[in-house]
Amino acid sequence: MTQSVSEELLSVSELSVGFPTDDGTVHAVRNLSFSLRRGEVLGIVGESGSGKSVSSMALMGLLPKTAKVTGSIRFSDQEIVGIEPRKLEKIRGNDIAMIFQDPMTSLNPVFTIGWQLSEAYRAHHKVPKKVAWAKAVEVLELVGIPQPDRRAKQYPHEFSGGMRQRVVIAMAVINDPDLIIADEPTTALDVTVQAQVLETLIRIKDETNSGIMLITHDLGVVAGMVDRVQVMYGGTIVESGAVDEVFETPRMPYTVGLLGSIPHPDQLGQPLTPIKGTPPSLLNLPTGCTFAPRCPLAVDECRAAEPELLTIGGGKHSSRCIRSAELGSLDEAKELFIHEEIGNIENPAVLVEVDADAGTIDTDESTPQEEGSR
Numbered sequence: 001m002t003q004s005v006s007e008e009l010l011s012v013s014e015l016s017v018g019f020p021t022d023d024g025t026v027h028a029v030r031n032l033s034f035s036l037r038r039g040e041v042l043g044i045v046g047e048s049g050s051g052k053s054v055s056s057m058a059l060m061g062l063l064p065k066t067a068k069v070t071g072s073i074r075f076s077d078q079e080i081v082g083i084e085p086r087k088l089e090k091i092r093g094n095d096i097a098m099i100f101q102d103p104m105t106s107l108n109p110v111f112t113i114g115w116q117l118s119e120a121y122r123a124h125h126k127v128p129k130k131v132a133w134a135k136a137v138e139v140l141e142l143v144g145i146p147q148p149d150r151r152a153k154q155y156p157h158e159f160s161g162g163m164r165q166r167v168v169i170a171m172a173v174i175n176d177p178d179l180i181i182a183d184e185p186t187t188a189l190d191v192t193v194q195a196q197v198l199e200t201l202i203r204i205k206d207e208t209n210s211g212i213m214l215i216t217h218d219l220g221v222v223a224g225m226v227d228r229v230q231v232m233y234g235g236t237i238v239e240s241g242a243v244d245e246v247f248e249t250p251r252m253p254y255t256v257g258l259l260g261s262i263p264h265p266d267q268l269g270q271p272l273t274p275i276k277g278t279p280p281s282l283l284n285l286p287t288g289c290t291f292a293p294r295c296p297l298a299v300d301e302c303r304a305a306e307p308e309l310l311t312i313g314g315g316k317h318s319s320r321c322i323r324s325a326e327l328g329s330l331d332e333a334k335e336l337f338i339h340e341e342i343g344n345i346e347n348p349a350v351l352v353e354v355d356a357d358a359g360t361i362d363t364d365e366s367t368p369q370e371e372g373s374r
């Protein structure tokens with residue numbers, strides 16, 4: 001870790017991923033361009049099927065062989081697209097680590113936690129088993145597992161859900177990766193434990209100066225956790241920018257819809273602003289804006305050609321909407337939606353309360369919730 005905080009870690013340029021099928025090509029990811037710096041947390045949000053996971057799998061080189069990948073993924077000055085599998089294996093788990101939603105996909109039930117962590121370390125470091133075991137205990141302590149010496153000798157089933165996800169984080173960070181990709185890392189956990197696990201992830205990021213890509217369909221998780229947010233729809237980015245700016249003045253009706261489905265504490269009792277309809281088929285994308293069929297503000301021009309992702313006001317906020325300037329503040333934009341009497345959302349993107357202090361939640365290890373389920 002000799003590089004500076006602001007150094008660019010990852011640069012994705014015009015990345016597209018297609019899956020040929022009997023019915024045609026599934027355009028899972030289309031012309032994706034973004035970058036991530038050290039020390040930065042980038043949130044990627046969007047409904048199911050918007051291409052969040054496929055794009056992260058592309059970064060890890062974990063796509064099936066049938067996938068047609070074009071464009072460029074530069075990670076620490078190395079091109080990932082088309083890289084030799086042997087070279088990629090070295091990067092994966094060492095420089096880039098991934099945390100999945102279900103801890104049991106990353107943990108083997110028949111081996112102790114300490115053994116699994118040690119082996120993950122030994123896969124990238126030629127050290128004696130004793131040294132690797134000591135490293136395993138150290139990293140368990142780092143992620144906030146009490147009595148790490150004793151816990152290292154236990155099996156995954158002896159840990160609560162939250163503690164298990166901390167172990168998965170330990171597994172991801174044991175080789176001190178530069179980039180951590182967390183795909184729905186806390187979806188299976190209840191809200192309090194979610195906040196504790198996310199707080200652990202952010203603390204480790206601060207300590208190691210790594211970058212985090214946090215993939216989620218939950219805007220409540222993104223609030224207070226990420227620096228920048230990127231909203232995906234129909235396989236591509238439809239809005240991106242600093243999280244506060246995107247939340248306060250979203251410039252894409254789809255984002256307004258996502259934000260509208262979060263009940264805010266001082267808006268209880270008021271109607272939500274959900275999005276009617278379903279995401280587009282990635283086999284047969286509409287000609288124009290992919291959100292136009294669901295958008296209350298769509299006009300003929302929206303259906304003629306897909307808008308480009310354009311920056312707004314010369315800043316880093318960008319949106320793929322020709323009517324972005326008309327949206328006003330979030331409240332004004334929601335008003336526009338409410339007046340259009342949008343029906344119920346079919347894929348509820350978010351139905352949790354945004355807790356602006358979520359990142360600072362007390363992480364006392366002895367909370368009855370976690371202890372009780374051990």
Ligand SMILES: Nc1ncnc2c1ncn2[C@@H]1O[C@H](COP(=O)(O)OP(=O)(O)OP(=O)(O)O)[C@@H](O)[C@H]1O
Pocket residue numbers: 019021026027028046047048049050051052053054055064217282
């Ligand atoms: N191997 C594959 N063959 C064909 N289509 C695929 C394959 N893998 C993914 N897809 C399609 O690519 C699209 C994007 O999927 P992806 O998993 O990236 O969405 P997502 O936004 O991560 O959704 P979720 O939140 O449900 O994981 C989906 O339509 C999916 O069906």
